[in-house]
Amino acid sequence: MTALASRYWQSLSPALRRYYRASLWPSLLFIALAVSHEWSTHQHALALPLRMLFALAPVVAMTWMFAAYLRFLRDCDELERRIELGALAWAAGIVLHGALAAMLVLDAGLADWPARLVAAWLGLLLVGSYALIRGWLHRRYA
């Protein structure tokens, strides 16, 4: 298992290895801040500014992770960049269609979904479609 993981790690490009290493701390921070966010939602005695701080804190970790991703996009080679930008473009297009469809269904009164649920599903759709299309593009050029 360790040998397999090591072989996988060695097969990655230097830029991707740097990105995975760089995104480790922001990922751990995101988990910690998401837990504190969840905790703060039950603390109604907290002052409003403090509740706002806890509510938005996970975004800071996400920004840190996104900065690492942008550095990876700058450092990777041209085929990797083509794959990444292709996956991002497809994912953005899919989410745009999903957002439009959700808005139209809600506007027509055909569904009564909570806004939190719709936002969460759109986020998942973005990440999921990016991952699937990135994998497909990697296979295409393998």
Place this chain on the structure above:
Amino acid sequence: MNNRMRELREAQGWSQGELAERLEVSRQTVNALETGKYDPSLPLAFRIARLFQGRIEDVFVPGEA
């Protein structure tokens, strides 16, 4: 576009990984170039030709139109 990258690399005795390091690209990129799945940009094509001490047209051959 066809190319002679595999032939030139093997003549040098390099693995795909070694060529990737010399070109500062990923091994996947070298493989995609050799199999003709990906055509390089002009700057990368120049780098490849220079590495094999030739001209771009010594490495890359236009395919049938």
